[in-house]
Amino acid sequence: MTATQMAPGFCEGIQYFGETLPGFETYGATPAIAEGARAIATPTDPAAVFQTLLYADALRYLTVQICGSKGSGHPGGFASQAEAYAALVMLGYKNIVTEVGHHAPGFYSAMFLDRSLEDMGITTVQQMRDRFRERHGLLGHLSGFIPGLLAPAGPLGQGQHFAMAGALLYPDTLFPFTIGDGGLGEPYIMSSFMHFHTAFPGSTNFLPVLVWNGFSQEHHSMVSLKTNEQMLAYWHGHGFDEVVLVDAKDFDDQDQPGDYVDSTAFSLKQRLAFTQSVLVGVDEAARSALSGKLTAFIIKQLKGAGVHARGAKSHNLYPKDTLDAPHIMDALKARSLSPEAWAIVRTNCERAGGGPASKTVVTEFERPLPDLGPLPLEEYPVGGDPKVSTTAMGKLVGHVGTSDRTFLVTNADGNEASGIANINQALKIIHPTEDPLYNQAPTGQVYEPLSEDACAGLAVGLSLFGGRTLWCSYESFAINGLPIWQTVTQAMAELRRKTPATITLFTAGALEQGRNGWTHQRPEIEAYFAAMMRNGNVFPLFPPDANSVQACYEWALSQNNKGVVITASKSPLPIRTTFDQTRRALEQGAIALHDSTGSKTVVFAVVGDMILSPVFDAAKLLEAQGLGVRIVSVISPRRLYRPSDTLWDICSEPDGHFLDDAGFEHLFGGDALIGVTGGASAMLEPVMLRSTSKRDVFAWKRGETTASAGELMALNGITAEALAARAIALV
Numbered sequence: 001m002t003a004t005q006m007a008p009g010f011c012e013g014i015q016y017f018g019e020t021l022p023g024f025e026t027y028g029a030t031p032a033i034a035e036g037a038r039a040i041a042t043p044t045d046p047a048a049v050f051q052t053l054l055y056a057d058a059l060r061y062l063t064v065q066i067c068g069s070k071g072s073g074h075p076g077g078f079a080s081q082a083e084a085y086a087a088l089v090m091l092g093y094k095n096i097v098t099e100v101g102h103h104a105p106g107f108y109s110a111m112f113l114d115r116s117l118e119d120m121g122i123t124t125v126q127q128m129r130d131r132f133r134e135r136h137g138l139l140g141h142l143s144g145f146i147p148g149l150l151a152p153a154g155p156l157g158q159g160q161h162f163a164m165a166g167a168l169l170y171p172d173t174l175f176p177f178t179i180g181d182g183g184l185g186e187p188y189i190m191s192s193f194m195h196f197h198t199a200f201p202g203s204t205n206f207l208p209v210l211v212w213n214g215f216s217q218e219h220h221s222m223v224s225l226k227t228n229e230q231m232l233a234y235w236h237g238h239g240f241d242e243v244v245l246v247d248a249k250d251f252d253d254q255d256q257p258g259d260y261v262d263s264t265a266f267s268l269k270q271r272l273a274f275t276q277s278v279l280v281g282v283d284e285a286a287r288s289a290l291s292g293k294l295t296a297f298i299i300k301q302l303k304g305a306g307v308h309a310r311g312a313k314s315h316n317l318y319p320k321d322t323l324d325a326p327h328i329m330d331a332l333k334a335r336s337l338s339p340e341a342w343a344i345v346r347t348n349c350e351r352a353g354g355g356p357a358s359k360t361v362v363t364e365f366e367r368p369l370p371d372l373g374p375l376p377l378e379e380y381p382v383g384g385d386p387k388v389s390t391t392a393m394g395k396l397v398g399h400v401g402t403s404d405r406t407f408l409v410t411n412a413d414g415n416e417a418s419g420i421a422n423i424n425q426a427l428k429i430i431h432p433t434e435d436p437l438y439n440q441a442p443t444g445q446v447y448e449p450l451s452e453d454a455c456a457g458l459a460v461g462l463s464l465f466g467g468r469t470l471w472c473s474y475e476s477f478a479i480n481g482l483p484i485w486q487t488v489t490q491a492m493a494e495l496r497r498k499t500p501a502t503i504t505l506f507t508a509g510a511l512e513q514g515r516n517g518w519t520h521q522r523p524e525i526e527a528y529f530a531a532m533m534r535n536g537n538v539f540p541l542f543p544p545d546a547n548s549v550q551a552c553y554e555w556a557l558s559q560n561n562k563g564v565v566i567t568a569s570k571s572p573l574p575i576r577t578t579f580d581q582t583r584r585a586l587e588q589g590a591i592a593l594h595d596s597t598g599s600k601t602v603v604f605a606v607v608g609d610m611i612l613s614p615v616f617d618a619a620k621l622l623e624a625q626g627l628g629v630r631i632v633s634v635i636s637p638r639r640l641y642r643p644s645d646t647l648w649d650i651c652s653e654p655d656g657h658f659l660d661d662a663g664f665e666h667l668f669g670g671d672a673l674i675g676v677t678g679g680a681s682a683m684l685e686p687v688m689l690r691s692t693s694k695r696d697v698f699a700w701k702r703g704e705t706t707a708s709a710g711e712l713m714a715l716n717g718i719t720a721e722a723l724a725a726r727a728i729a730l731v
Helices: 046-070 082-090 101-113 116-120 125-131 159-169 189-199 228-237 268-290 326-335 339-354 389-403 421-427 452-464 478-492 525-535 546-557 579-588 612-623 661-668 681-690 709-715 720-730
Strands: 175-180 206-212 242-247 295-300 408-411 469-474 502-507 538-541 563-567 590-595 601-607 628-634 672-677 694-698
Touching (some): 046 082, 046 101, 046 268, 046 339, 082 101, 082 175, 082 206, 082 268, 082 339, 101 116, 101 125, 101 175, 101 339, 159 175, 242 268, 268 295, 389 421, 389 502, 389 546, 408 452, 452 469, 452 478, 452 502, 469 478, 478 502, 478 525, 478 563, 525 538, 525 563, 525 681, 590 612, 590 661, 601 681, 601 720, 612 628, 612 709, 628 661, 672 681, 672 720, 681 694
Parallel strands (some): 242 295, 601 628, 601 672
Antiparallel strands (some): 590 628
């Protein structure tokens, strides 16, 4: 029989089989992970070391095989840490996260070997090749669609948030995650570690695995000249108690030049010595992290070890790098395994961690949530005293946190400045210094790093992993945390399970920030959310008052797999709606706040709360001239799109409710329509797309230092007089 004929069925599609490695008869006769066990018995067992080496080479082979099948993909970075990944799995750890989207082919290979990909109909290597970089297949970067993978990856500097979120929600589980040295300088990785560890000193069950291979995507990494001692000092200087570093250079018997070497070029004896050192080091680091010490593991090995190229040149494949290209063929032949080796690797991977990742990792299950009971809603009388919307919502947030002790609020700017000091009073700011004057306590539930990335990252990570959270920010600053929020909401649209919606509260919009200058007047984030509405699972909400914001938060708490953005004022504003009106608006998108008759009808479609003031003043001017005016508060603009405008139907938890044509005409039909917003005009797109009236838009143009919101609106041309004049011109 040929090797192909002898190979297990899952090997269909493997192009090259190798000779049996010396020692296989002794160390590969039986799986190192015994039947019924979750891990190898000891990291120094020669059979465990030998089979970990086989697993690392299997990962490298499959990574090159699937990338070469499309002349695309990124094998080099993952290849340089294959021994570390293999060691984690052989030691029973499968809740592995990464920040490096370019490690995707390696992670897919791991999910294939432990049979997780069978959940999406991939049972052979050929099927994995066919579906790599295809829709409904194995995307170029990790997503929420792939069985067994805990979190998405792509934008660098984010993976630690997922690992830390997992550590908080699942304190007895280890969450290793890989960081590339090319991305180590991305914003906030190390500072987010430091703040998290200060806030949660007992949550150390996450393990950064630095892939120190000397190169980034297209050049040497910026930390490539550090010595081992300097790298250890760097991590210790950022609060890490234990740092385990394994350097392939220490095992090199081939006189490779430079500080970074390829362990696959060593003699078999030294390859095994290096692999054992990695196994022992990973075991030591994992035990340390689980015992309460902030710990990191570093593997130092040349980028591209064991694949088609070395250094930055190994980072990705181009169209010329096909499976019939000589250098790709050579790489595959060099890493090829015997049929018997593939069988033993598959068995170990199946058994590790108690089964396939798709059946065992924490994000494959819906996490039960405590019942919140009735929310302490307080409905203020319409036309009564002005109220602060954020404060009204803050009372509800306090109730959520006292009912669900894993609930977390994040805020970089300070809740008191946003009118939500009541959140701090109820839940306390997490701080090692207990101080009642500042509402600080070590066991608090308000997380306040001075980094929007860290705020957004931990909040959305917790939501993705099954927890309730609220990210609070000023609208003008929140954009710095948006990338990870966007990454997670997209992942939520693809998840195979329900998870709580990720909810934000953005206060102090640009109109409220006049005295602070243009740096505080940045409403462009609304344009991002306007674009994201077309994803189908992103719902920006604009409650016009303190009653409405409570109903919006009540709705958001009941949602799954959505990104819900609540934008509300921290200034006292008139009460214009009832709870029932907002609940209706959350279904139909908007609610009429004012409707008068006249010779012709002018409709104002208004996004926001403070911006309603000049609109109501304009209505008086128009009504004095005999015109009818309808003022419509656009509370949930996503509902105002047509069903074909968004990809709601391919979301994992589809929400296909949109306002029908008759309902739209009832609200927005008139002789003229004017959209008004204190933010980006893009948020009015759903209304403008569907309206057939003569129409125009008044929106933000730019920020400037002003003494009042009214002066800032006037600078942007949003005054009662200008609105009335344009309405008259249209009719």
